Amino acid sequence: MIIDPVHGDIGLSKLETEIINTPTFQRLRRLKQLGFASFVYPSASYNRFSHSLGVLYLSSRVAEVFRRKDLVAQKDIRKLRLAALLHDIGHYPYSHLMEFINLEGVSPYLQRKNHTHPKNVLKRYPSHDKLGKLIVTKRKDISKLLKDNKIDPKEIAAIIAGEHPEIPNILHRSLDVDRLDYLVRDAHNTGLPYGRVDINYIINNLEISANKEMVLKSKARLSAEHLLLSRYFMFNAVYFHKTVFGFEELVRKTIVLLMRHGEIYAPEQIEEMVVENSDKFLKFDDSYLDNIFDKYASLNNNNILNILCAAIKYRHPPKLVYEVTDLTSGQASEEYTKFHSFLLHHLKSVTRKKRLNSELIFWAEPRNIRFEALNPFMSLSKIAQKAFNEAEIGELVKLVTRDGKIINLVEDEKSIIYHLGQLNVKSIRLYAIGINDKTLNSLKREMKRYISN
Template sequence: MGLTVRVKTSLDSGKGVKSIYDEVYGYIPVSEVELKVIETPTVQRLRRIKQLALAWYVYPGALHTRFSHSLGVMHVIGILVRKFIDEGYVRRDDYELLRIAGVLHDIGHTPFSHAIESYMTQAFRIRHEELTTYIIETDPYLNEVFSEYGINPKEVASVIRGNHKEPLYNMLLSSDLDADRIDYLLRDSLHTGVAYGMIDVDRILHTITVDKDGELAVPSKSIQAVENFYLARMHMYRAVYHHKTIAAFQVMMRTIYEMILSELGDYLEPFTTLPKILSSIRKGEFYLWDDSLIAGTLNLVLVRGLGNDVLRELIRLLLNRVGYKAVYDVVKLSQEPLSTDRDEVVKMLNDVVKDLSSYVGFKEYMTIPYIEELNLVDEDLCVKVLDKNTSVRITEYNSSIINTIPRFIGIIRLYVHPNIYDKAREVLLSKGII
């Protein structure tokens, strides 16, 4: 079921009770219930979390937030759902359900996003998607709104998780060509100035439909716009999301965060352990865990001379934009996952670190292996192409260039503290690795 209480929505009149100006789409109409959700402290927190974390160290304009991205996803979902309602694929009463899922889909992101989330995943065995579900189901501010308007939080969460009983609903947020990806490519490209991410979103949104199997599809006449979408994502992964220098600052921030938790955890209470984080959500305190809290703690460590010399040195380097350096950097484009030779890669990096450990002045925090594998085209989730009476996945469509692009990007790096960069390079040269 969608909403059990009928409220006036922006679908009814084409207007909302309020309009919010967005730099990508212009004015976004917002309904009464959407406005109530947006105004909760839990959603307002996203104004204080940058969408691309430390990317602004490389692209100074990348200061946009997860809040604006979330509004954009809600807007794109609204466009798609209105179209699918007219075509008979979505129930009118589920319009608000899907828009609200859009605006809440990133609610579980941590401060500095991937820098801290990588630690959370390793230390607490929890991903931000799971945190999102927990917030939607237990946050007191959101649940007060849900209760007032008859919204089922579990159903909202199911759309975001991708296990709603209506498969099409899941595809709006969990497919290769979904509202999330459409918005972040446009928005991140705009703010970084990296033109690779610019896509023909109007063409995609105007022509996308649902095929006889209930899956997202585009007519063959629009295939160039979709191909450009896949190519744009591939280039943005390399130029922005896993940019060598940006990633260096991310791993540095993670190292600093772990040190603060270990030595000065009281300054980050109640966000130091998973039970405490979950408790903060239930108590309505989660909205305080934002970029400002972490950034303020870094300043406090230096101002008050807290922690040890290593921690303070790393913070000074980070604040002055002196990051770790990639002494080894290989990007592999392939049709096969990196996992086929991951063990060999890990052994090679560990051998280098072992050799460096005998170097005078070496400390464990000075080396950070970085291995990422990105799936560029998901064979199971990729969009389909309608051609005459057939509908096939774009990877199976003979005249599509998607057949020729790699399925995976493997990124293998060894980041080192700038003080040992020259020595690390010597070791790699001696082993014939570079």
């Protein structure tokens, strides 16, 4: 039994306890769930370990509802719980941060340093889902426990990926146990009110469709709307907060520079560590990056890596030079378009003119925040014609009406999501490190002049 501040008592089976006690699972204790959010919200420093236990608990709640309705076999509940427990086992240090790094420019540096695989260096790190599948099926401390208990690791990996032919997908939906836990847990740990969704009512109104999809009774529509709106607010207030996002972009930039110096594992090395059961993978946690940042922060030689790593270690936030945000259903605004053009075509010349180091100035676009995965005004036939992939359509919250008809929430004209679903937030931000206020204000004026012309 584990006592959790969000869900209360969480019961564990013998096998679940044994998996939790493996070195590979214990690594999750050393991975922050919210990356650098604790730099803004001091209590938001909880880990993937506690989130995984929360998802296990909610999966058990959902499975019990399905069992009472004879929608899932008793033997499958055990597998659902294990999949929920292991769903985040492949995460990187500081959560999703490393997954979104573009490594296209790193290969030449690795070649010069005689890297083992210079010509085959991947352009991005493998997704945490891909690493998770490798861990569950290949890493001995996990896979052997499953096999010893007559459970096929490949079947657990398929459930995690939402690809099992018989067991419903409860981990990869707009409405799933993963989101239900992290929204409530993130709200609890940040102190924000946005994520306090009605978990009980949602779970008690879940059903399974004939094609094994998880659907929600239409009477619980308001609770589903609340969840989607809560997710939207949490993205704006926490995940894409200007300081949180600024630090994460700073770290991504720093990691690329460190890779050029041979200081950071390349993507294929991480896969090898997993498959070869290397103990190095157990140390591939937040402290792995922290130790490298500390090393360069302590050099005091005022080179680029020293400045960037010191900013991370001592919490010197990147200054937001300029930002444009659109809430739109169509084309970007003129201001957004002009700012984007300035960054692409004029930023380098402006930084040279002001004698600024271009390595200390960076810009990024947080990925668009949408109320739902697809535009509500597209019928399913139009979706099919436009060849949206099955995963995108499957992501949508689905309602089952009293007469048994299944519809996407985003297509329900009675739902506020029908009207909001077409909207998405587009944002573009320019940051600077180690810039004084006089230069910062001068740079801001330059932006405004260009955009206003």
